[in-house]
Every structure is written in C-alpha cells, then in structure tokens.
Amino acid sequence: MSKHYAIGIDLGGTNLRAALVSREGNIIKKIKEPSPGDVLESLYRVVESVYTDEVAGIGIGVAGLVDRKGGAVISSPNLPAVEGVSFVEAMHARFSVPIFIENDANVAALGEKWMGAGKEFDNFILLTLGTGIGGGIVYEGNLVNVSAEVGHTSINADGEKCPCGNTGCLESYASARAMISRAVSALEKGAESMLKECCKGNFYKLTPEDIYKSALEGDSLAREILREAGRYLGVGIANIINIMSPEAVILAGGLLGAWNIYVQEAMREASRRAFKELFDVVKIIPSSLGDEAGVVGAAGLVFKNSTS
Amino acid sequence: MSKHYAIGIDLGGTNLRAALVSREGNIIKKIKEPSPGDVLESLYRVVESVYTDEVAGIGIGVAGLVDRKGGAVISSPNLPAVEGVSFVEAMHARFSVPIFIENDANVAALGEKWMGAGKEFDNFILLTLGTGIGGGIVYEGNLVNVSAEVGHTSINADGEKCPCGNTGCLESYASARAMISRAVSALEKGAESMLKECCKGNFYKLTPEDIYKSALEGDSLAREILREAGRYLGVGIANIINIMSPEAVILAGGLLGAWNIYVQEAMREASRRAFKELFDVVKIIPSSLGDEAGVVGAAGLVFKNSTS
Numbered sequence: 188m189s190k191h192y193a194i195g196i197d198l199g200g201t202n203l204r205a206a207l208v209s210r211e212g213n214i215i216k217k218i219k220e221p222s223p224g225d226v227l228e229s230l231y232r233v234v235e236s237v238y239t240d241e242v243a244g245i246g247i248g249v250a251g252l253v254d255r256k257g258g259a260v261i262s263s264p265n266l267p268a269v270e271g272v273s274f275v276e277a278m279h280a281r282f283s284v285p286i287f288i289e290n291d292a293n294v295a296a297l298g299e300k301w302m303g304a305g306k307e308f309d310n311f312i313l314l315t316l317g318t319g320i321g322g323g324i325v326y327e328g329n330l331v332n333v334s335a336e337v338g339h340t341s342i343n344a345d346g347e348k349c350p351c352g353n354t355g356c357l358e359s360y361a362s363a364r365a366m367i368s369r370a371v372s373a374l375e376k377g378a379e380s381m382l383k384e385c386c387k388g389n390f391y392k393l394t395p396e397d398i399y400k401s402a403l404e405g406d407s408l409a410r411e412i413l414r415e416a417g418r419y420l421g422v423g424i425a426n427i428i429n430i431m432s433p434e435a436v437i438l439a440g441g442l443l444g445a446w447n448i449y450v451q452e453a454m455r456e457a458s459r460r461a462f463k464e465l466f467d468v469v470k471i472i473p474s475s476l477g478d479e480a481g482v483v484g485a486a487g488l489v490f491k492n493s494t495s
Numbered sequence: 496m497s498k499h500y501a502i503g504i505d506l507g508g509t510n511l512r513a514a515l516v517s518r519e520g521n522i523i524k525k526i527k528e529p530s531p532g533d534v535l536e537s538l539y540r541v542v543e544s545v546y547t548d549e550v551a552g553i554g555i556g557v558a559g560l561v562d563r564k565g566g567a568v569i570s571s572p573n574l575p576a577v578e579g580v581s582f583v584e585a586m587h588a589r590f591s592v593p594i595f596i597e598n599d600a601n602v603a604a605l606g607e608k609w610m611g612a613g614k615e616f617d618n619f620i621l622l623t624l625g626t627g628i629g630g631g632i633v634y635e636g637n638l639v640n641v642s643a644e645v646g647h648t649s650i651n652a653d654g655e656k657c658p659c660g661n662t663g664c665l666e667s668y669a670s671a672r673a674m675i676s677r678a679v680s681a682l683e684k685g686a687e688s689m690l691k692e693c694c695k696g697n698f699y700k701l702t703p704e705d706i707y708k709s710a711l712e713g714d715s716l717a718r719e720i721l722r723e724a725g726r727y728l729g730v731g732i733a734n735i736i737n738i739m740s741p742e743a744v745i746l747a748g749g750l751l752g753a754w755n756i757y758v759q760e761a762m763r764e765a766s767r768r769a770f771k772e773l774f775d776v777v778k779i780i781p782s783s784l785g786d787e788a789g790v791v792g793a794a795g796l797v798f799k800n801s802t803s
Contacts, residue, residue: 343653352770353769427738429644432560465560
C-alpha cells in the first residue's frame, strides 16, 4: 500500500521550513528555522524531526535554478549557500526514500494549485514577493517545468546591475531588498522620515514591516518607497500577463503584508499596461496557503512523481 | 477517409499569404498579396484560388490577440483592419469546412515545430521580427495556447508609449518600425548618412533593407541603428530565456535578412544578460521555413484539431 505522508521542504529565502504532509494535503507537523549556513546538516535535522516510517518521499523547493535530473542547484543569486549542493544524492543516502527537487516558487505554485488559491484555475502565474521575486507557472492544470525567473527579467534595459548578471531586473526595483536599499539610501542622504527612529541609526536593520508600518502612519518616504516598488511590480505583472494570458496571478511571500499600498499600486499599474482584454479577465489574488505553499507543494511533488 | 489537404492563411503583417498544404506538410500551391483593407473579401478570393474538394479545413494565423472560442480577433495594434472581424463564422458560412484561428506568431511556431527548425526541440520560443515583434511558445512538443505577446513586454518601464497601451515595449526598440523611426528621426535632424539618398528625401519610404544595405557599405548611422535594435532584441531574448528556459529560440520574420549585425548583436547582449547556465544550453537559430512558417502552421492547426 502507498505510504501516506511526504515531507516538504522549502529553502526559499530567509527561512528553512519543513512539514510532514498527508496525501490529502494536510500539514501534520511542521518546523521552521532561519536559513542555515550549513545547508545539508540543517536539512538532515529538520527532516529527522518530522520523519515517520510512513514517509513516501521528500520534496525540496529551493531558491534558484534547479537541475532536476542532476538533483542539485545550479545557481542561486539570493542563497549562494545552496549552489552546487547535491541535494538529491545526499538526502537519498541518508533517508533511503525518493527525493525530488524543484525551484521554490515552482513548488509554491504547485502547492497553491493543489490546496490553495490556484485550485480553481488551470492557467496561472504565482509570484513570490520577498527578499527576491520568484515565479511559477501552471498551465492546463500542471506545473510548467521551466525556470520561470520572472524576477530576473529586465524592466529597465539600462538600469541597475543585478547580482544575477542581468541589468534592470524586476527584482532590483520591486522586492523587499529593493525597498530596503531605497530606504537606506534616502536616510543616508538625510531624508526626513519616521524610519530614522526604527533601528537606532543602524539603517541596515530596517525591514519591509518597518516601512509598511511607517507608511500606514503617514510617513511620506515610506509611502513613496512602497508605491514605487508597487509600480514596478505592476510592470512585471503586465509583462507576464501579456506573455501568458493567465486566468490568475497569485501573489505570495512576505511582502503581501503590504497589500494595501504596494500591491494595490501594482494592480493599478498593471491595469494601465497589460492588454485591456487580458487584464479584464485576469484575477490578481493573494496566495491562500501563505508561507506554507512551499512545503505543501514540495510534498505534492512526491505524491505526483512517486509510486511508492 | 480523411481529406488530404488544408488551407493555411497568414495575415500577419504587410502581406496576406495563403497556401494549400498536404497532410505531410508540403505546400502544393500558394499565393501572396499585400495586406488588404477589406479583409474578408480578400480572404474569400485567396482561399478560392487554392481551394479543392480535398480540403479538410482552413487555419488562419492573424496578428493580434485572438479569441479562439469566439473565432475573432480581439485586438491587433499592428493590423487594426482585423479587429472585431468574425473570421471563423464568416469563413465557415462561405466554405462549409472547419475553420480555426490562432495568433500569427503562434501558427509560425507550430509550423516550425511541424516542418521546420523546431522539429528537434520540445521546448522553444519563436520570435517573429518584422514590423512588430510576435512570439509563440512550444512546450513539451505542443503549442502553448497563450497570448505570447513578447513584443509587448516592457523593457524600459519609463520608456516610449506603445500603441498597445503599454510603455517601453520591446517592439518599440527592436522592430522594423523602431529602426525606421530612429532613422527618420536622425535624418530629419540632419544626420550625415547614405540613407539620405535612399528615397529621394522621402524618409518615410525607408525600409529595413535600405538600412541593412547601407550598414554593410559602412554607413555609421545605419550600423548604429541595427546595433541598437539588436541590443534591445537581446534584452527581450534574455528575458524570455530566464522565464521559459527553452532549448531553442527560433527567429523568424523579415528582419532576419539583417542577421549579421542585428541578430549577432542581440545574441551578444542576451549572452551577457541571461542566466549563464540557461544561455549555455539554448540554441538561437533562424527559422527554416522563413515566410512560409505561418501558412504551414495554420494548415497544421487544421490537421491537429479536425477529424474530418
């Protein structure tokens, strides 16, 4: 008889998450810790903490370009610690169950399709909005096995250099890192803002939450930063709508907390830019699984691909 | 027994093409004329000129956003004459065979997959480079039924306004129209160039061929125009590589004649921008069906979708 559980791992950005997930898509047990320096040791530990004999396999979602056949991460501008790590080989040696690896935004898309906001859509794009910006594409009900690195498409051909090698990447204008970088730069130039008091002068400790809170209290620098990032996000959303004519764009990730300013500005901008006929029918909605989309989708990978 | 032929129509840009195509993908008979003002009357005429009793159906590839179910063109920034025309209904009333409609770059992609440069690839992007820039996506061997309007993705968020409503579209920087517009603008400002002699002072009659010829003869304005358009094309190619991690990018359309400057510059720029690991494995190659990809693919639509 088929084993009833899978372990989903999400090694996406600032946190490492793992969960024991049932075939019905329910999370039985979960664990979260800050993204580790020594990736494999941490993975062993979190997997052991949720492991049972009824585990059919382990799915790993990880930020960056993934070599599905080789079972490793080829390139990860935002999480260099995972580059070149042979996840599948190492995890299989330790746990003797089938191991699957996918890009983190791709597994989040799979999670939303299986158990979340994507259930009712056959064609949608998921964007993860956090430190970086990731993408996952679902077409005709299935995850499209492509890189989907929407955050690393240029929206300003002659713009800022990105660590990925490209210039003017969406991520450089619309991600949490972009917002922090704008805030730090303005504060260092002496801008008047509530943000000055946020972290005792150590601007590098600013978080997107600080910016959002100050914006809600009327701080004009904070509002401007969120609006600008939102506007650029709207450029990226319009681009992907014009390419993929999706039924929905599902937004996930830590920046969703700033929905009222950041995402609303993005929707306004996208509405001005995308083909009207495509924008009129697309739904731009938040993820319903939130931070758990990744672990659910990673576990879903196992059930989808494994027969054990 | 199944009928042995289909008629493929390509209403893509400056020309209307129609062809009688066999189930083996061979063109039996073809016709070409300038894109008409009265679209339906011209379609009736060209179809009648290649029609036989052995025609299983008619496939139409047309520039713009296509409503496949409704059988009409929703929006066509480059060919307004086709907007709102109920192609499928009108053609079916006249010819009593199944009629299929698709975006022109999508049928070109289908044509290349069936009989051309895409035969050996399961995942590729086709870009049509002409007056405008169109896109078609083949994934796992099949045409992806999406808008694929790569030419209308913004590569300069705050750039030039495009007739489609977006700002900074790839097409505004890398298409034939963009090249002509750059040339006219420079010549009107009095730039020194061989192009001045091309059309007896009527700069609006300039063609991409004029620019390419002058460039080959060493004209520096012409070279600069081709290089700049190529560089922006490279931005667009890198973007689509980072999203779709294709095995190939197949380039089609009238601008391929300028391969040595325009496309080579695009390849150089894309190589600087796309994820190295993706660029290293992608093949950037010319269409092998050339101007006939559209009619072949449009006929292919019939064989793919029809059982008669």
